[in-house]
Amino acid sequence: MSPAEGSSPTTAERTAKLEGLGCKRKRVEDARFTQGKGKYVDDMKLPGMVFGDFVRSPYGHARIRKIDKSKALALPGVKAVLTADDLKPLNLHYMPTLAGDVQAVLAVDKVLFQNQEVAFVVATDRYVAADAVELIEVEYEELPVLTDPLKAMDANAPLLREDIKDKKEGAHGARRHHNHIFTWEVGDKAAADKALSSAEVVAKEFISYQRVHPCPLETCGCVASMDKINSHLTVWGTFQAPHAVRTVASLISGIPEHKIRIVSPDIGGGFGNKVGVYPGYICSIVASIVLGVPVKWIEDRIENLTATAFARDYHMTGEIAATKDGRITGLKCHVIADHGAFDACADPTKFPAGFFNICTGSYDIPTAFLSVDGVYTNKAPGGVAYRCSFRVTEASYFIERMMDVLARKLNMDPAEVRRKNFIRQAQFPYKSALGWEYDSGDYDTALDKALAAVNYKGLREEQEQNRADFAAGKTRSLMGIGVAFFTEIVGAGPVKNCDILGLGMFDSCEIRIHPTGSAIARLGTISQGQGHATTFAQILATEIGLPASDITVEEGDTDTAPYGLGTYGSRSTPVAGAATAMAGRKIRAKAQMIAAYLLEVHDSDLEWDVDRFQVKGAPDRFKTMKEIAFAAYNKAIPGIEPGLEAVSYYDPPNMTYPFGAYICVADVDVDTGVTAIRRFYALDDCGTRINPMIIEGQVHGGLTEALAIAMGQEIAYDDLGNVTGSSFLDYFLPTAVETPVWETDYTVTPSPHHPIGAKGVGESPNVGGVSAFSNAVCDAFAHLGLTHTQMPHDHWRVWKTAQKLGLVK
Amino acid sequence: MSKMHVKMTVNGGEVEALAEPRTLLIHFLREQLSLTGPHVGCDTSHCGACTVDLNGKSVKSCTVFVAQANGGAVTTIEGIAHADGTLHVLQEMFREHHGLQCGFCTPGMITRAYRLLQENPNPSETEIRHGIAGNLCRCTGYQNIVKAIRAAADQLSGKKEAAE
Numbered sequence: 001m002s003p004a005e006g007s008s009p010t011t012a013e014r015t016a017k018l019e020g021l022g023c024k025r026k027r028v029e030d031a032r033f034t035q036g037k038g039k040y041v042d043d044m045k046l047p048g049m050v051f052g053d054f055v056r057s058p059y060g061h062a063r064i065r066k067i068d069k070s071k072a073l074a075l076p077g078v079k080a081v082l083t084a085d086d087l088k089p090l091n092l093h094y095m096p097t098l099a100g101d102v103q104a105v106l107a108v109d110k111v112l113f114q115n116q117e118v119a120f121v122v123a124t125d126r127y128v129a130a131d132a133v134e135l136i137e138v139e140y141e142e143l144p145v146l147t148d149p150l151k152a153m154d155a156n157a158p159l160l161r162e163d164i165k166d167k168k169e170g171a172h173g174a175r176r177h178h179n180h181i182f183t184w185e186v187g188d189k190a191a192a193d194k195a196l197s198s199a200e201v202v203a204k205e206f207i208s209y210q211r212v213h214p215c216p217l218e219t220c221g222c223v224a225s226m227d228k229i230n231s232h233l234t235v236w237g238t239f240q241a242p243h244a245v246r247t248v249a250s251l252i253s254g255i256p257e258h259k260i261r262i263v264s265p266d267i268g269g270g271f272g273n274k275v276g277v278y279p280g281y282i283c284s285i286v287a288s289i290v291l292g293v294p295v296k297w298i299e300d301r302i303e304n305l306t307a308t309a310f311a312r313d314y315h316m317t318g319e320i321a322a323t324k325d326g327r328i329t330g331l332k333c334h335v336i337a338d339h340g341a342f343d344a345c346a347d348p349t350k351f352p353a354g355f356f357n358i359c360t361g362s363y364d365i366p367t368a369f370l371s372v373d374g375v376y377t378n379k380a381p382g383g384v385a386y387r388c389s390f391r392v393t394e395a396s397y398f399i400e401r402m403m404d405v406l407a408r409k410l411n412m413d414p415a416e417v418r419r420k421n422f423i424r425q426a427q428f429p430y431k432s433a434l435g436w437e438y439d440s441g442d443y444d445t446a447l448d449k450a451l452a453a454v455n456y457k458g459l460r461e462e463q464e465q466n467r468a469d470f471a472a473g474k475t476r477s478l479m480g481i482g483v484a485f486f487t488e489i490v491g492a493g494p495v496k497n498c499d500i501l502g503l504g505m506f507d508s509c510e511i512r513i514h515p516t517g518s519a520i521a522r523l524g525t526i527s528q529g530q531g532h533a534t535t536f537a538q539i540l541a542t543e544i545g546l547p548a549s550d551i552t553v554e555e556g557d558t559d560t561a562p563y564g565l566g567t568y569g570s571r572s573t574p575v576a577g578a579a580t581a582m583a584g585r586k587i588r589a590k591a592q593m594i595a596a597y598l599l600e601v602h603d604s605d606l607e608w609d610v611d612r613f614q615v616k617g618a619p620d621r622f623k624t625m626k627e628i629a630f631a632a633y634n635k636a637i638p639g640i641e642p643g644l645e646a647v648s649y650y651d652p653p654n655m656t657y658p659f660g661a662y663i664c665v666a667d668v669d670v671d672t673g674v675t676a677i678r679r680f681y682a683l684d685d686c687g688t689r690i691n692p693m694i695i696e697g698q699v700h701g702g703l704t705e706a707l708a709i710a711m712g713q714e715i716a717y718d719d720l721g722n723v724t725g726s727s728f729l730d731y732f733l734p735t736a737v738e739t740p741v742w743e744t745d746y747t748v749t750p751s752p753h754h755p756i757g758a759k760g761v762g763e764s765p766n767v768g769g770v771s772a773f774s775n776a777v778c779d780a781f782a783h784l785g786l787t788h789t790q791m792p793h794d795h796w797r798v799w800k801t802a803q804k805l806g807l808v809k
Numbered sequence: 810m811s812k813m814h815v816k817m818t819v820n821g822g823e824v825e826a827l828a829e830p831r832t833l834l835i836h837f838l839r840e841q842l843s844l845t846g847p848h849v850g851c852d853t854s855h856c857g858a859c860t861v862d863l864n865g866k867s868v869k870s871c872t873v874f875v876a877q878a879n880g881g882a883v884t885t886i887e888g889i890a891h892a893d894g895t896l897h898v899l900q901e902m903f904r905e906h907h908g909l910q911c912g913f914c915t916p917g918m919i920t921r922a923y924r925l926l927q928e929n930p931n932p933s934e935t936e937i938r939h940g941i942a943g944n945l946c947r948c949t950g951y952q953n954i955v956k957a958i959r960a961a962a963d964q965l966s967g968k969k970e971a972a973e
Contacts, residue, residue, distance in 0.1 A: 036846020529911030
């Protein structure tokens with residue numbers, strides 16, 4: 001309804017016009033993407049630009065005897081070939097990793113994983129570069145290969161890292177074996193042992209979370225351009241953390257930080273894969289410095305899957321102590337963490353296993369102990385958070401599988417065991433046994449709503465009937481119901497305990513209000529599809545009373561954006577979103593002083609109302625933010641500087657703890673191993689909801705990635721170190737056909753410490769989803785005695801499970 | 810390597826160029842014609858980010874040589890909107906129904922949907938899912954893409970009925 005002639009718009013109309021918090025605002029990004037006008041790094045074309053490509057190792061572990069570049073250099077169009085020997089004089093043959101280790105930029109003396117970078121070829125176009133790669137002759141001497149992390153610390157295990165073989169102390173304490181990276185211990189071992197030894201019931205299980213890869217549709221790449229006249233380096237690339245890349249590039253290259261500009265253009269999905277610093281970036285920069293022309297490097301898909309950051313590869317042994325009626329009294333967990341050939345894990349410095357110590361989950365567990373051993377193997381380096389906060393998916397999978405294992409042991413319903421052990425609403429803020437302070441939650445309400453939504457009781461009755469029918473030979477399909485209740489920990493993080501390479505994990509927002517009442521906000525984060533340009537404008541619209549459509553959000557260019565640690569670990573909304581709100585409040589504070597001057601009243605006589613300051617008790621006397629903006633630039637106001645700008649660097653006081661209840665109903669065909677997902681219900685509580693349309697989209701996408709991981713994804717290695725899942729022929733990405741219809745739902749429990757109460761959502765569906773799928777598959781066979789079977793639950797493995805249980809021959 | 814003379818219609822305009830016969834159509838479009846809408850996502854014709862329309866069929870231009878497209882008619886995402894600049898209803902519906910996130914698969918997805926709706930103007934949800942099975946998306950979980958294509962089909966058939 002439009003306001004009648006002459007009447008002023010109502011509060012509701014003014015609020016709607018802002019398209020602020022809670023609005024299903026359509027995305028501003030879509031106009032360019034739907035017309036093919038996005039600007040991704042491989043779309044860039046600069047004058048004189050040349051292309052880089054890698055010679056990679058065919059072996060998992062081998063000594064390099066000789067590299068002959070002569071034939072490649074003789075090929076017309078080839079500009080340069082770099083090997084480790086060329087990088088040594090620059091001290092760039094190794095680069096620091098985010099985890100305090102070093103990684104070979106180009107293989108030094110030997111190769112440590114298949115497809116490791118051995119030489120970098122630069123040529124006039126990508127075809128000539130590919131030809132030249134074929135012409136480089138490398139002589140190798142094969143060495144014994146280690147791909148099983150459980151054997152990494154055997155006495156006779158091959159020595160992988162000769163470069164650090166005498167280093168007894170790593171970045172995270174003592175090393176006790178040549179393939180040992182660190183041991184990380186949290187909690188009270190004696191108390192946990194006592195709980196276990198005196199327990200009425202102990203549930204124990206070995207749970208592997210296979211190596212997977214985030215696999216964004218756009219691979220990693222960059223264009224490096226050294227302007228030798230001005231000694232200025234610009235690098236455009238697929239960077240989830242452009243400022244951190246600039247600092248690292250400066251530290252590595254010696255080029256002062258103000259002479260380096262890092263730009264993240266449009267990014268075609270990240271999911272953690274684009275957090276790391278990769279040899280391709282370093283080699284492109286070096287080649288551009290050497291050749292004086294821009295150098296482009298773009299991975300192909302096989303390179304992406306086999307050489308840039310993988311995720312998971314956690315092998316977890318859990319023990320839960322409980323009473324006979326299902327009350328948990330203690331938890332122990334030991335992890336063998338396979339970090340590959342170099343420890344290039346992307347975790348905050350003080351957390352070598354990320355936030356895996358959230359592994360007590362949503363439950364009030366009185367005592368717990370966790371130990372993690374990181375080991376080297378002949379596999380690609382990485383260990384990134386694939387659509388999750390640091391190692392939180394592993395932790396969530398661990399505890400949610402263990403809860404089911406305990407339920408089987410007690411012969412209790414999985415939902416009931418969870419409910420029995422929940423942290424109750426009155427217990428928040430809740431201090432967990434492994435050291436976290438959960439900010440807020442209402443788990444009982446969420447679980448009740450989820451169980452009612454799917455008619456859980458009815459489903460269990462249907463399952464009883466299905467099992468009877470199966471036993472009677474009436475069906476060959478088994479019904480499984482997977483319940484998962486996850487608690488995430490996101491929004492890293494408080495600078496007092498969260499940093500990466502010494503860089504505190506705050507984030508930032510800078511706002512400029514233009515005289516006519518529109519604005520630009522710049523942030524230290526970078527969208528990879530999350531829709532920041534849409535949602536951050538909404539946060540600001542509500543804070544400052546200007547329509548979201550009048551606010552431009554810009555990210556990703558270190559020359560213009562304020563310093564921030566980037567986008568991963570669901571940290572954009574909890575950290576940069578908070579910075580945005582706080583910067584908006586600074587704008588509003590100054591606007592209040594200006595309005596007071598204009599209305600000739602005292603500041604304290606004014607109150608904020610949607611888009612204006614009005615005089616208390618006289619709402620017809622007001623100044624809108626638009627009017628105030630104009631006055632800020634055009635009126636000489638005594639005691640107030642002209643202009644209307646603000647910047648906020650937000651150091652969060654705590655993490656945020658989103659949670660949710662997921663229920664999966666699956667039908668397993670025992671003869672083929674095919675698992676059909678009949679129904680998937682996801683209830684998420686991410687605190688205050690900024691844009692429900694975008695939240696729902698994030699949940700759909702995260703669940704689809706969870707489906708992929710649980711049901712098929714694996715970066716597998718054979719005994720010789722060959723990667724056996726290195727293209728889309730082998731690496732499972734669900735199509736629209738395999739992907740079920742997702743049902744989404746929500747509750748709202750705001751974060752008490754976040755300025756707008758938001759917690760972040762992008763990763764919840766992956767964190768909670770994987771265990772829901774896996775629990776459903778295990779549940780299908782539970783009545784036959786199965787407690788656990790390893791992921792991924794592809795047709796072959798599920799069929800093998802059925803075979804082991806004697807259901808098929 | 811010696812170059813060949815290629816001639817084709819791209820988004821309604823005549824194009825003539827010299828290219829190595831081994832040049833892939835996707836690289837010819839992106840690098841020689843600066844049509845960077847279609848993307849390379851996998852090199853093995855699984856992901857469909859490079860989907861373009863060639864002679865009335867959806868093709869994955871990362872596995873078509875430019876020589877094979879010689880003399881043909883190519884439509885890319887850049888040629889989907891109407892001549893007057895207004896968007897194709899598919900482009901509008903993808904935005905309306907939040908059928909995209911990072912945008913990398915979107916050009917191929919819309920180009921595929923454009924052909925799908927000509928092959929089958931009234932597809933069921935299942936037919937849409939099968940019809941776009943050659944196009945991978947890592948962000949959306951497909952649900953809103955399916956919704957967008959179905960909404961576009963409704964609008965297109967509505968328009969047709971209105972015109973009849």
